[in-house]
Structures are given as structure tokens and as C-alpha cells.
Amino acid sequence: MNLIFWSSESDDDRRDTQVGSWLGELDPGRDDATYWMRFHRDVVDGSRFELARRRQAAELTVVGVVSSWSRTLVPVALAAAAAAGIMLAQPRLDQVEPPILVEDVLTMGLGDPMPALFVDDEEGGLLLASEIY
Amino acid sequence: MxxxxxxxxxxxxxxxxxxxxxxxxxxxxxxxxxxxxxxxxxxxxxxxxxxxxxxxxxxxxxxxxxxxxxxxxxxxxxxxxxxxxxxxxxxxxxxxxxxxxxxxxxxxxxxxxxxxxxxTERSELDETLQAALAELTPVQREVVLLHDLEGWKHREIAERLDLPSGTVRSHLHFARKALRGKLEGVLTDHVKG
The missing domain is CATH 1.10.1740.10 (RNA polymerase sigma factor, region 2, helix turn helix motif)
Known part of the structure; x- marks a missing residue:
């Protein structure tokens, strides 16, 4: 394919009126005065849904985002405060008795009276409990 | 238009x-x-x-x-x-x-x-024009339609079709030449009428 290249912007940039008039036969608006108006209307009508979606999206500006967040945050904060209040009103977990130490277990009951390991027999003597059984 | x-x-x-x-x-x-x-x-x-x-x-x-x-x-x-x-x-x-x-x-x-x-009831004129355009490549058709029918400048076509300006001129030259070769004498009278 032969190609001719032009390097200058000063070449003729005018329309070729004869070729233009031939090609004008392809213009659907040539014999139908309302064609392009209908074309335009059809395209714009067909885009209404998308345009409306874009308008809605555009309304979510910074202020919109903040206010929408606050609408969510306020009830959540209130619920959190209520829960915290309920928890504070209940007895505190750190007030339980301290754990029993090993030393306490070993010395526990040392000051108490001796258990009845001995019983008096009929003659007034002492018998070890083990001797009874 | x-x-x-x-x-x-x-x-x-x-x-x-x-x-x-x-x-x-x-x-x-x-x-x-x-x-x-x-x-x-x-x-x-x-x-x-x-x-x-x-x-x-x-x-x-x-x-x-x-x-x-x-x-x-x-x-x-x-x-x-x-x-x-x-x-x-x-x-x-x-x-x-x-x-x-x-x-x-x-x-x-x-x-x-x-x-x-x-x-379709296509006129002789329309058929001749379609046949002449069929001889062109799609990009030649684009260039000649946008320039000689829509009135875009070389620079606008180059920018909008993402083509070098020289290539636009080249396509336009060959498209016009081909259309003239096919349509001159055949369509001139129709269009004038």
C-alpha cells in the first residue's frame, strides 16, 4: 500500500465539497429533519438511570460520609455506654477472697482442740480409738 | 448534517x-x-x-x-x-x-x-455510494467521513483517532481519490438534482 506523508500543518485542511455532498447521502438527518433530535433524546433517556445513580453517589460528599457515620456511631456509642454502666453496677471481680496458701493449709486448725481420739472406758481408763475397733 | x-x-x-x-x-x-x-x-x-x-x-x-x-x-x-x-x-x-x-x-x-x-429499498445513488465506500478501509472511511462530512480538521481527527497527522492526510488523500474514481460522473448529476 502506497502512503503519502505530509509534514507541514500548512497543507489544505478544507473540506472537499463535492466528496462532502456525496457523503451527505449517508446522513440520516438529510431526509428526516427530526432524526438527530430523536437520536439525542433516545440516548439521554436511556442514560437517566445511570445519571441518577451518579447523582446519588455524588451526594455522599465528605459531610455526607461524616453524617452517615455519625448516624451509625451514635446508637453504637449509646449501647456501649449502657453495657459499661451495667457492668460497673455489678460486684467487682477483684473483690473475691484471696487464694488459700500452702502454708495456711499446713497450719490450719493447729490451735483447735484435739479431736476425740480417746474415749473413756467403763473403768475410767483411757482407750485409744484404734483399740475400740 | x-x-x-x-x-x-x-x-x-x-x-x-x-x-x-x-x-x-x-x-x-x-x-x-x-x-x-x-x-x-x-x-x-x-x-x-x-x-x-x-x-x-x-x-x-x-x-x-x-x-x-x-x-x-x-x-x-x-x-x-x-x-x-x-x-x-x-x-x-x-x-x-x-x-x-x-x-x-x-x-x-x-x-x-x-x-x-x-x-431494503435502496436507491441507485445509495448503492453506488455504498459500493464506493466498501473499497476503502475502515480507517479511510472514518477519516473522509469526519473530515469532508463532519468538518473536523486534520488535527482533530489525528487527536481523536489517535493517528499521526501525516497519516490522517494520507488516508484522506487516498479515500478522496478512490471515491472520485468511483463516483465522478455517476453521482454528480444525482446529487446536483
Whole structure:
């Protein structure tokens, strides 16, 4: 394919009126005065849904985002405060008795009276409990 | 294409209109449609070479462009970006049609009769013009239609079709030459009449 290249912007940039008039036969608006108006209307009508979606999206500006967040945050904060209040009103977990130490277990009951390991027999003597059984 | 009511406002550049259309402003989008509906139709016609297909492809392209407006990285060059969408939609449409025609072939076509949707009352003038345009490549058709029918300058075509300016001139030269060769003497009288 032969190609001719032009390097200058000063070449003729005018329309070729004869070729233009031939090609004008392809213009659907040539014999139908309302064609392009209908074309335009059809395209714009067909885009209404998308345009409306874009308008809605555009309304979510910074202020919109903040206010929408606050609408969510306020009830959540209130619920959190209520829960915290309920928890504070209940007895505190750190007030339980301290754990029993090993030393306490070993010395526990040392000051108490001796258990009845001995019983008096009929003659007034002492018998070890083990001797009874 | 002078018979339609002009829907244009030269005060606003493409960049501003695109930014406003992104916000969903109908007036801005309507101005973009008014500005590019005829070039979009002509580019689609260059690919499909049928009025109905060109109309469908161009209209679809406008909706697709609106849906993908964020992908237009340079809003000032909306025209070129839109033409790419038009070209792609036109090719897709042709591909879909060719698949449909080969997979579901009506009885009339099998018997050699013309398809109902092909039966159009086309004037001798129109047929001659279509035959002459069929000799051109799609890009030559685009260039000559946009320059000699729509009135775009070399620079605008180069920018919007993403072609070097010299290549635009070259395509225009050969397209005109081919059309003159086919149509001179045949169409001149018709068009004058």
C-alpha cells in the first residue's frame, strides 16, 4: 500500500465539497429533519438511570460520609455506654477472697482442740480409738 | 448534517462537561451527546456500513461511556476515548451478527432468497455510494467521513483517532481519490438534482 506523508500543518485542511455532498447521502438527518433530535433524546433517556445513580453517589460528599457515620456511631456509642454502666453496677471481680496458701493449709486448725481420739472406758481408763475397733 | 437542531454550547470544554457528567448532571451529559452523536454515528458507520447497526452501536457506546466515565483518564480528550468505544461496540455488533447469521440461518437464506431484513429499498445513488465506500478501509472511511462530512480538521481527527497527522492526510488523500474514481460522473448529476 502506497502512503503519502505530509509534514507541514500548512497543507489544505478544507473540506472537499463535492466528496462532502456525496457523503451527505449517508446522513440520516438529510431526509428526516427530526432524526438527530430523536437520536439525542433516545440516548439521554436511556442514560437517566445511570445519571441518577451518579447523582446519588455524588451526594455522599465528605459531610455526607461524616453524617452517615455519625448516624451509625451514635446508637453504637449509646449501647456501649449502657453495657459499661451495667457492668460497673455489678460486684467487682477483684473483690473475691484471696487464694488459700500452702502454708495456711499446713497450719490450719493447729490451735483447735484435739479431736476425740480417746474415749473413756467403763473403768475410767483411757482407750485409744484404734483399740475400740 | 445541518438539518438537526444543534445541541451544543461551545463555552464548555469536554473536560468540564465530563467532570459534571460524572456527578450525574444531565445537562452536561446531554451536551456531550449533542457534540459527539454525529461523529460517533459516522465512525460506527465506517465499521458496520449499515445504518441500523451504526445507530445501535453509537447509542450503545454513549451508555457504555457514561457507565465507564471514570476510566476516561484525560477528560479533555473525551472525543477520542468515545470513538474507541464506538469502534469496539461496532466490531462487537458485527461479530454478534455474523455468529447469529451462521448459527441460525433462516430457511429463506438457505434457499437463496434475500433475508427479510436485507430487503431494503435502496436507491441507485445509495448503492453506488455504498459500493464506493466498501473499497476503502475502515480507517479511510472514518477519516473522509469526519473530515469532508463532519468538518473536523486534520488535527482533530489525528487527536481523536489517535493517528499521526501525516497519516490522517494520507488516508484522506487516498479515500478522496478512490471515491472520485468511483463516483465522478455517476453521482454528480444525482446529487446536483
Amino acid at each position: 445541518t438539518s438537526h437542531q444543534k445541541i451544543e454550547d461551545p463555552r464548555f470544554g469536554d473536560g468540564e462537561l465530563v467532570r459534571r457528567a460524572r456527578e450525574g448532571e444531565e445537562e452536561a451529559y446531554a451536551l456531550l451527546v449533542g457534540r459527539y452523536m454525529r461523529p460517533a454515528y459516522l465512525v460506527a458507520l465506517s465499521v458496520t456500513r449499515r445504518h441500523e447497526d451504526a445507530e445501535d452501536a453509537a447509542q450503545e457506546a454513549f451508555l457504555v461511556a457514561l457507565q465507564r466515565l471514570e476510566e476516561c483518564r484525560d477528560p479533555e480528550r473525551f472525543g477520542g476515548w468515545l470513538m474507541t468505544i464506538v469502534r469496539n461496540r461496532s466490531r462487537n455488533l458485527l461479530r454478534r451478527e455474523s455468529l447469529r447469521e451462521t448459527s441460525v440461518l433462516p430457511e429463506t437464506a438457505k434457499s437463496g432468497e434475500p433475508l427479510p431484513d436485507r430487503v
